[in-house]
Amino acid sequence: MNRSMRYRIPLLAVLVSTLSASGQPEAKREISFNRDVRPIMSDTCFLCHGPDASQREADLRLDTPEGAYADRDGSPAIIPGDAEESLLTWMINAADAEDIMPPPEYHRALTQEEKDIFYRWINEGAKYDQHWAFVAPAKPEVPMFAKDHSENEIDAFIRKRLESEGLTLSAEADRRRHPPLWQTGDYLRRFLVLIYQLQSTSISQGFAL
Numbered sequence: 561m562n563r564s565m566r567y568r569i570p571l572l573a574v575l576v577s578t579l580s581a582s583g584q585p586e587a588k589r590e591i592s593f594n595r596d597v598r599p600i601m602s603d604t605c606f607l608c609h610g611p612d613a614s615q616r617e618a619d620l621r622l623d624t625p626e627g628a629y630a631d632r633d634g635s636p637a638i639i640p641g642d643a644e645e646s647l648l649t650w651m652i653n654a655a656d657a658e659d660i661m662p663p664p665e666y667h668r669a670l671t672q673e674e675k676d677i678f679y680r681w682i683n684e685g686a687k688y689d690q691h692w693a694f695v696a697p698a699k700p701e702v703p704m705f706a707k708d709h710s711e712n713e714i715d716a717f718i719r720k721r722l723e724s725e726g727l728t729l730s731a732e733a734d735r736r737r738h739p740p741l742w743q744t745g746d747y748l749r750r751f752l753v754l755i756y757q758l759q760s761t762s763i764s765q766g767f768a769l
């Protein structure tokens with residue numbers, strides 16, 4: 561492992577843990593197709609039940625509501641609002657290796673959390689969203705709270721989300737106890753780390769700093 565790698569790994573670990581934390585839908589939030597379901601489906605279903613007709617198995621498309629809700633001789637893959645009766649629920653929980661989805665040879669089994677997401681999403685109506693890349697950005701309405709002198713619009717969004725989780729903002733930090741960054745040793749430390757990294761990068765690229 562070269563020297564610059566040593567600094568990159570913790571940063572990656574932080575990134576990964578932030579990503580996986582935000583990937584967990586909390587019990588109270590409604591399941592969103594784009595945020596919660598689409599990533600699981602593209603990872604585990606779309607290869608065989610997605611847009612590519614040449615790869616499609618069992619003539620089943622799960623990336624469109626028309627495909628997923630299609631009657632299929634009386635057993636639709638998804639019955640919006642009824643996970644219990646949806647064939648999909650049965651297939652992802654099948655005990656028999658011949659039936660279970662994704663098939664074992666696909667080497668990517670669903671976790672219990674992922675199954676729960678399917679289950680909740682179907683019971684909440686199995687609503688599909690357009691792919692986010694095709695949705696025009698719209699300015700969301702800023703949640704209204706009793707105005708706090710320090711509060712800006714971003715705080716209002718954070719506060720709203722915290723409230724939906726049953727949490728509140730902590731008290732504002734005392735500015736005097738938090739000197740500006742340039743007064744702390746932290747700045748110097750960061751600077752040295754940066755120089756160290758630049759140096760090891762340029763060494764690994766064959767240059768001396």
Ligand code: HEC
Binds near residue numbers: 601604617620647
């Ligand atoms: C590697 C390919 C592959 C992947 C990945 C895959 N499937 Fe399938 N799926 C199949 C095949 C093949 C069949 C037909 C099986 C049969 O008829 O015995 C099938 C059948 C189904 C059926 C039943 C269709 C019917 O009407 O009989 C459902 C529902 C289903 N898959 C859901 C899923 C879900 C949900 C996922 C992802 C979690 C998934 N599949 C991932 C290959 C795949």
